[in-house]
Amino acid sequence: MDGVEIDAYRLYSNFYSRFEVAKYYIKDLKNAKYIVSNLLDINKKYDYIIWLLPFVSYEPLKYWGLPKRFFCPEKMLNHAFSLLNDGGQMLIINQGKKEALIQKELLEKLNLNYTFLGKIENKFYQFKNDRFGYLISKF
Numbered sequence: 001m002d003g004v005e006i007d008a009y010r011l012y013s014n015f016y017s018r019f020e021v022a023k024y025y026i027k028d029l030k031n032a033k034y035i036v037s038n039l040l041d042i043n044k045k046y047d048y049i050i051w052l053l054p055f056v057s058y059e060p061l062k063y064w065g066l067p068k069r070f071f072c073p074e075k076m077l078n079h080a081f082s083l084l085n086d087g088g089q090m091l092i093i094n095q096g097k098k099e100a101l102i103q104k105e106l107l108e109k110l111n112l113n114y115t116f117l118g119k120i121e122n123k124f125y126q127f128k129n130d131r132f133g134y135l136i137s138k139f
């Protein structure tokens with residue numbers, strides 16, 4: 001299992017970096033790796049991809065603190081899909097109805113085969129904003 005993030009060394013308010021937090025969570029998982037990279041530079045193939053809260057509009061990316069050159073949702077989606085093996089699946093979770101709608105438009109623009117999973121509920125944790133899911137299959 002590989003986890004990929006581009007901004008691994010930014011700090012949470014408790015002064016731990018995303019990298020340190022990830023390292024803690026995967027410490028007992030034998031085959032888990034946290035990779036500091038631009039997703040566009042990843043070229044391995046995967047059976048399953050889980051993509052949590054992609055930047056599908058510019059404002060959230062700007063607010064997050066990433067440079068504008070990293071805003072390329074269509075290219076990112078296309079690339080993520082290319083990393084799937086035949087028969088593979090990708091679960092995308094979006095935050096808020098507006099982002100879920102933009103995600104739908106992107107999926108349709110790229111002609112990807114998807115199922116809308118509706119609102120995602122979590123029994124253990126109350127999300128600040130509603131979350132919605134899409135399951136994309138590669139045949």
Ligand SMILES: C[S@@+](CC[C@H](N)C(=O)[O-])C[C@H]1O[C@@H](n2cnc3c(N)ncnc32)[C@H](O)[C@@H]1O
Pocket residue numbers: 004005006007008037038039040052053054055064070
């Ligand atoms: C809104 S955050 C979601 C963070 C995390 N997945 C979560 O659920 O807490 C978006 C994440 O996308 C990652 N990201 C954005 N553009 C990226 C890129 N081109 N390559 C790799 N990661 C990227 C950033 O590292 C950031 O952590």
